[in-house]
Amino acid sequence: MKFMLVVVLLWPFLAFADLYKAYKNHFDIGVSVSGKQLFRDDKIKVVNKNFNSVTAEYSMKWNFVELEQGVYNFNWTDSFIDYAENNNKNVIGHTLVWHKSNPEWLFVDADGKPETKEKLLRKLEYHINTYVGRYRGKVKGWDVVNEAFNFDGSYRSSRWLDIIGEDYIEKAFKFAHQADPDAELYYNDYGLVNPKKQDAVVALIKRLKKKGIPIHAVGIQGHYSLTYPDLKALDKTIARFATLGIKVMITELDVSVLPFPGQEERGEDAVISTERMTALNPFVEQLPDDVEQQLADRYVSLFKVFLKHHKSVSRVTFWGITDAHNWRNNWPLQGRTDYPLIFDRSLKAKPAYEALVKLPQAL
Ligand code: 9MR
Numbered sequence: 001m002k003f004m005l006v007v008v009l010l011w012p013f014l015a016f017a018d019l020y021k022a023y024k025n026h027f028d029i030g031v032s033v034s035g036k037q038l039f040r041d042d043k044i045k046v047v048n049k050n051f052n053s054v055t056a057e058y059s060m061k062w063n064f065v066e067l068e069q070g071v072y073n074f075n076w077t078d079s080f081i082d083y084a085e086n087n088n089k090n091v092i093g094h095t096l097v098w099h100k101s102n103p104e105w106l107f108v109d110a111d112g113k114p115e116t117k118e119k120l121l122r123k124l125e126y127h128i129n130t131y132v133g134r135y136r137g138k139v140k141g142w143d144v145v146n147e148a149f150n151f152d153g154s155y156r157s158s159r160w161l162d163i164i165g166e167d168y169i170e171k172a173f174k175f176a177h178q179a180d181p182d183a184e185l186y187y188n189d190y191g192l193v194n195p196k197k198q199d200a201v202v203a204l205i206k207r208l209k210k211k212g213i214p215i216h217a218v219g220i221q222g223h224y225s226l227t228y229p230d231l232k233a234l235d236k237t238i239a240r241f242a243t244l245g246i247k248v249m250i251t252e253l254d255v256s257v258l259p260f261p262g263q264e265e266r267g268e269d270a271v272i273s274t275e276r277m278t279a280l281n282p283f284v285e286q287l288p289d290d291v292e293q294q295l296a297d298r299y300v301s302l303f304k305v306f307l308k309h310h311k312s313v314s315r316v317t318f319w320g321i322t323d324a325h326n327w328r329n330n331w332p333l334q335g336r337t338d339y340p341l342i343f344d345r346s347l348k349a350k351p352a353y354e355a356l357v358k359l360p361q362a363l
Helices: 002-015 040-050 075-086 117-134 159-164 169-179 195-209 231-242 276-280 289-308 351-362
Strands: 028-033 053-056 091-099 141-146 184-189 217-225 247-256 312-320
Touching: 028 040, 028 091, 028 141, 028 169, 040 053, 053 075, 053 276, 053 312, 075 091, 075 117, 091 117, 091 169, 117 141, 117 276, 141 169, 159 169, 184 195, 184 247, 217 231, 217 289, 231 247, 247 289, 289 312
Parallel strands: 028 053, 028 312, 053 091, 091 141, 141 184, 184 217, 217 247, 247 312
Antiparallel strands: none
């Protein structure tokens, strides 16, 4: 009798212990890990318990693994892969081709002149072969190309586009497939609820599929806020991508609770009065309970949409372990105090976490 009572009282804690286990019938729950966090026991304990998929926040980008041409530094990634193998976590490779985080040498020749199309393609192929090939069978999927379009649907300006042209995207997918035919390959971008950008990505996916170039998922970056995006638009976005016969992944999820500054307040030369800065950075000491609750409710609303589409959504990845380390503290303005994740600055689970753990069984 006593035993029964204990089980009944403890049931919510026993049943809802770990976040990823709560979603085991729906999708993977991932998190990004930054360079140093991999070696911090307190952070890794949180990852072990709650997430079954891991992405490097920056340490697998080109300038980290091959800062000097031909001189590879795989130390961090080797440790990351070992960690994942030993702890049963899926590894997502982030990211092979991006307009940022590239080494100086990549786009120029030995004389410092712009690289030719042919030579840049060879550099890309060699890099992908070496890198993706090294971790063949160990990385579940790669963000092959990251953020290649503008909001108006045009190609985003980059050295890749300038030198190679639009087909740099398909070349990257081809090279990645050659290097590891079993790896999943993804296109990853933000703002995909935006109709024109969405159209451009849908067209890209259709084009790749028509040409027989493998693409397995679209990564919808979830850099959100308490009001953005509109949930109906998100719902439609996921549904549309799912009709293309690919998986949908919610990547880079974080929910800012801070006001979004106007365009004129965001430039490097912007002058913001002290009064206005207080309004833009209102929670320097702590997050008030009512906003904490709004954050929890917002996470629940977002996850209800993801759960609705669980047959197409295969992963949801948070962009960071703790509020103490998340890029939203410095974007779109430097030096604010944001609270976008589900573990607070002392690694304590927030009400949003508790709500998400309970959600699948409550529906
Ligand atoms: O959060 C990442 C930050 O720590 C890095 O300094 C930055 C450059 O490597 O990249 C940030 O992550 C970005 C991601 O790779 C792609 N989408 C936008 C993310 C936020 O800028």
